[in-house]
Amino acid sequence: MTGSEAPPSFRLAYVPGVTPSKWVRIWNERRPDVSLVLVPVSATEVYDVLRRGDADAGFVRLPVDGADLSAIPLYTETTVVVVPKDHIVAAVEQVSGEDLADDIVLHPEDDPLDWERLPGRPALERPAETVDAVELVAAGIGVVIVPQSLARLHHRKDLTYRTVTDAPESRIALAWPEELTTELVEDFIGIVRGRTVNSTRGRSQTPPAAQPKGAAKSAKAAPRKSDAGGGARRKPAPGKGGGRATAKNPRSGSGGPKGGAKRGKPRRGS
Known part of the structure; x- marks a missing residue:
């Protein structure tokens, strides 16, 4: 560089x-x-x-x-109404647009909410930005409905906000x-x-560089489940070897006719 x-x-x-x-x-x-x-x-x-x-x-x-x-x-985002702390709305957890019918609801020019009809009474003028509307709320001019993130962004100690249940969402x-x-x-x-x-x-x-290792494990596991003789080979697991342990076992019958005859004659004589 x-x-x-x-x-x-x-x-x-x-x-x-x-x-x-x-x-x-x-x-x-x-x-x-x-x-x-x-x-x-x-x-x-x-x-x-x-x-x-x-x-x-x-x-x-x-x-x-x-x-x-x-x-x-x-x-x-959740939609809220910003009000003074002594406003009646502050006494409840949430409100509807109808609950704000007697309030002047400010409508800033940069409002991100898509309203069909703004609740409450309209103000004489629209604030240019949301921050201006919040200042007017603090001055007792009205209330403003905004996304909760904007209410937090423009938070003031003398204001609070409550959820509006039937307002548009951002x-x-x-x-x-x-x-x-x-x-x-x-x-x-x-x-x-x-x-x-x-x-x-x-x-x-x-x-893909990490894929073959996982694929190899899957390939090794598959024969154990699908092999019909898998169960027979697992039984002699405690011994040293599956095939050899079976050949030396006199009870298995897999050691050949010669070994079976030597063990059987003394038992029949007694």
Whole structure:
């Protein structure tokens, strides 16, 4: 490597609320030769970042914007309502949209939830971002319904949140440009899908080296089960040898006519 060449890296974008630390740790264990660079971006900018090549892959919220991006759904987030700690909702474990009918429900411009009809009463204006809506909740202006990860991200000591049972849910996915499915992207796909190091895509040539040993064990075990005489050979196992022990055994009858006659005459005479 010359001084002008940059070391290899894998750039991973992620939207607010996603915590990629688990996958980063696994990546560092499996690919210590390639540094993973985190690229935090807003939910509205993440697709442009991927298309420009500023990130190799990214954690996004579904649906994916555009058919040129591939995506693997990973998990679904719980939806909650963020309220002041002295709000009546704070006294229960969960609520429905109907329970918020008398509240002003803020609707930020970057809301990731796909609403058919937002519950509660609408505010006069829509906050630009979720963080702005949370600030308004703290000011006593209303409440806001968001994925639980965003409620945790923008946590405040004077606020709390409760599950909303009938609200839309946000789904997190790994996305990347379909035409740029590189070997490193394949490796990261294997990590988020929970594949072992030997089964990760892009490393398919590694596992066969370990296959013959297991196959050999299976081949040795098969004749013992299918051999019709296997049970007879196992009986003399305490002796030194299966065939020899049987030939010397006077009771087996397999030692030949000569040996059998010598043992039989004295018994008949007595």
